[in-house]
Amino acid sequence: MRIMAVTIGCKPMKASRIMLWTIPVLLVALIAGAWFYARAMTPQLELGTAYAARVACACRYIGNRDLKSCRHDFEPGMAAIQLSDDPATRTVTAWVPLVASRSVRFDPVLGCQPEPFRGTPLKLR
Numbered sequence: 001m002r003i004m005a006v007t008i009g010c011k012p013m014k015a016s017r018i019m020l021w022t023i024p025v026l027l028v029a030l031i032a033g034a035w036f037y038a039r040a041m042t043p044q045l046e047l048g049t050a051y052a053a054r055v056a057c058a059c060r061y062i063g064n065r066d067l068k069s070c071r072h073d074f075e076p077g078m079a080a081i082q083l084s085d086d087p088a089t090r091t092v093t094a095w096v097p098l099v100a101s102r103s104v105r106f107d108p109v110l111g112c113q114p115e116p117f118r119g120t121p122l123k124l125r
Helices: 015-062 067-073
Strands: 082-086 091-096 100-107 111-114
Touching: 015 067, 015 082, 015 091, 015 100, 015 111, 067 082
Parallel strands: none
Antiparallel strands: 082 091, 091 100, 100 111
16 A cells, blocks of 8 residues: 655745754744843842852952852852952952943952942832
8 A cells, every 4th residue: 555645736845944944043032032031130140249249359358268269158059150350459350241240349447348330220020
């Protein structure tokens, strides 16, 4: 017994033609999903970078430890936060690339003080 495929007035699509449309659609969906995720996570990342900068400043300038050893003081889930140190101004900056950044400066009298926030305030829903 032989089964035959019957097409009524249309040609079957070629695999290359399907891939031509599928890849850009998936790429746009991936970029849109990443943008919405980053926007939803921005308040938590702002808070996390401020906390990380303050903890790293205290570790570095009050505890006199190396900046790499300060990562042990972080809470779980803070692996995405990057740290940098400017010994000339005694400033520690914590950031998440393209999303959030906060700096804390060490003052011998006042300790680790955050720099004033220069961004736009987040709106509460």
